[in-house]
Amino acid sequence: MxxxxxxxxxxxxxxxxxxxxxxxxxxxxxxxxxxxxxxxxxxxxxxxxxxxxxxxxxxxxxxxxxxxxxxxxxxxxxxxxxxxxxxxxxxxxxxxxxxxxxxxxxxxxxxxxxxxxxxxxxxxxxxxxxxxxxxxxxxxxxxxxxxxxxxxxxxxxxxxxxxxxxxxxxxxxxxxxxxxxxxxxxxxxxxxxxxxxxxxxxxxxxxxxxxxxxxxxxxxxxxxxxxxLNPWSEKTSVSCLEELARSYGIDLSVEVRREMCRRLRCCIPHHVQMFFDKLHHHLENSCRTNASLKDVDAAYRYGMLSVRGQSDLKHYENRLEIVLGRAGNVIALDILTTTATCGILDEDTVGLYLAHFLDQDEDNGTSVPSVVNVLHVLEHDGYLERFGGGYRFVSGLLEDWWKNRYGRNFEPVFERQRRDRRPI
Ligand SMILES: Nc1ncnc2c1ncn2[C@@H]1O[C@H](COP(=O)(O)OP(=O)(O)OP(=O)(O)O)[C@@H](O)[C@H]1O
Ligand SMILES: [Mg+2]
Structure with missing residues (x-):
């Protein structure tokens, strides 16, 4: 079991x-x-x-x-x-x-x-x-x-x-x-x-x-x-969810399990487990053992994306700061939030970041870490993947979480700079 x-x-x-x-x-x-x-x-x-x-x-x-x-x-x-x-x-x-x-x-x-x-x-x-x-x-x-x-x-x-x-x-x-x-x-x-x-x-x-x-x-x-080590395939995740459901006495149809995988986009085992846990609690709270697609949506929105759900994901930021340092983390945060809010970080936007931080490097006389370096780490550590000519989040959950946490009233750093330089 x-x-x-x-x-x-x-x-x-x-x-x-x-x-x-x-x-x-x-x-x-x-x-x-x-x-x-x-x-x-x-x-x-x-x-x-x-x-x-x-x-x-x-x-x-x-x-x-x-x-x-x-x-x-x-x-x-x-x-x-x-x-x-x-x-x-x-x-x-x-x-x-x-x-x-x-x-x-x-x-x-x-x-x-x-x-x-x-x-x-x-x-x-x-x-x-x-x-x-x-x-x-x-x-x-x-x-x-x-x-x-x-x-x-x-x-x-x-x-x-x-x-x-x-x-x-x-x-x-x-x-x-x-x-x-x-x-x-x-x-x-x-x-x-x-x-x-x-x-x-x-x-x-x-x-x-x-x-x-x-x-x-x-x-x-x-x-x-x-x-x-790769994420679980949809097939493996669907089987894992089936076994978990059996162990905890709840019924998750194939349709429901597939929908859970679709939401995650990338089936990182911890996220599959987390999603099951949230759905299980959601059903317990309403004294039911059968989940519908509406339940999946509720468990995702109010469980996975809740403040408590997000606290699990806080880990990601801490680790990113370890690799990139505070200065690099500021660049990463901006890039990730832009990517989350737009869905895709296209080539032109990458160009705007490169130009912005190149300017700043010249202003401050510092050279590290560069946008190229940050993007390399974000790709290497599995946050972003190449998509079209640009990048997108590998994980749907991480994307939604980032959008929820930082996306409100967000303006990319190069936009802020452009606004600040505009004559009043
Ligand atoms: N093979 C597995 N079977 C079931 N659950 C798993 C499996 N692998 C990972 N998990 C789930 O993912 C969680 C995290 O696992 P683990 O700590 O091994 O990951 P990790 O890659 O070492 O994480 P970190 O990046 O934080 O070091 C576990 O608590 C469990 O819920
Ligand atoms: Mg580990």
Missing amino acids: LRKGGGNWVEGDRFFNRKVELNALKERVADGTHTLLTAQRRMGKTSLVRELLRQLAETGEFETVFVDLEAANNPADMVAEIAAQAWKPQGVLQTVQTVFANIIEAAGERVEEMSIANLKVTFRAGINDGNWKQKGDEVFEILTAGDCQAVLAIDELPVLVNRMLKDGDEHVTPEGKRMVDELLSWLRKTGQLNKGRISMILSGSVGLEPILEQAGLSAHANIFSGYD
């Missing part, structure tokens, strides 16, 4: 489909390929990797480790996180214990009784700027020493890289660049050295490539072979 996904990653009986993707990733793991998993926000990257590791661990043929670097600030944090997550009651335990023997001893606790959070803090105390590579090498040695092939999944590496690269004003600093260069060189060297014994999978809620491009460090991603 498929259960609702909520907002966090899902696995096991909450995980639906993705058989093709799971098989493709299993093949890559078997080949020892290092993978960079890319997709737009909320596509189910973390869930896919978690489910993959769960299935691989179940076979007993793989040593699996999953780390989330959302809260990490530096390479030492990363190594401590990997070491703590590699800790297992059997197998790797003893060896991880050996690497950190004196640290554990100093903590005066029995390692068997420590939580992962505690282990992380304890390990971290023994890792610093000077020894993180050596400790990291030792942890990799342990991971690859057993009979089983190891799979190391690192989620949110781009968030850590971004944090290291930029200062408080979101400028790439020479020191940040040096540190990221060192971290990624080490990861690359380690990956190459252990090829065949360990397979790494990188993922993140923001893309790694645009961040590395900003810093001129793109070559570091070379050992990772990209794998694009």
Whole structure:
């Protein structure tokens, strides 16, 4: 019985489909390929990797480790996180214990009784700027020493890289660049050295490539072979909605399910789940179990596009600011709102943006980020897609949400400027 996904990653009986993707990733793991998993926000990257590791661990043929670097600030944090997550009651335990023997001893606790959070803090105390590579090498040695092939999944590496690269004003600093260069060189060297014994999978809620491009460090991603995670097809989404409906005792006709997909335009699993949840609540509130097309409309308008529905989508803006910085985000916001209100961002309008921000660059003496750069990120991270000669939103939901939130009385920045310059 498929259960609702909520907002966090899902696995096991909450995980639906993705058989093709799971098989493709299993093949890559078997080949020892290092993978960079890319997709737009909320596509189910973390869930896919978690489910993959769960299935691989179940076979007993793989040593699996999953780390989330959302809260990490530096390479030492990363190594401590990997070491703590590699800790297992059997197998790797003893060896991880050996690497950190004196640290554990100093903590005066029995390692068997420590939580992962505690282990992380304890390990971290023994890792610093000077020894993180050596400790990291030792942890990799342990991971690859057993009979089983190891799979190391690192989620949110781009968030850590971004944090290291930029200062408080979101400028790439020479020191940040040096540190990221060192971290990624080490990861690359380690990956190459252990090829065949360990397979790494990188993922993140923001893309790694645009961040590395900003810093001129793109070559570091070379050992990772990209794998694009796509939205669900209409067929898959319709089946998922059918299973969810069965689990929660409601009746959604094929027509109703198709209409839900049509509204979304792009069936991002999180949005499919969200839509089901809103429709389910809507039916519960009216004490019914049967949905009509009118119910779909109501759940979309008053649920998905409500202030609470939108708060889920607030995530998108935060992540965009991470990649583009505040200045770039201002440009992105304007472009996205124009696209949402017009339905399409045509070539002429792109030209107006280019001209406007070129003027501004000259006025301020700044050059980054350019409109071209912003459009590249918006396309890479799946907000916009090429359409005709211009761009449009990939997701119907995101488009409607953007229009609702920013579209009222909106005037593109070049129009505002033109008005301000007009003689009174
Ligand atoms: N295979 C799946 N089956 C069922 N629901 C899914 C699946 N994949 C994703 N979801 C839904 O999407 C939500 C987000 O999933 P997940 O956190 O894995 O996405 P993500 O791509 O890692 O997101 P982010 O961009 O924020 O990192 C889940 O809570 C769930 O509702
Ligand atoms: Mg994720």
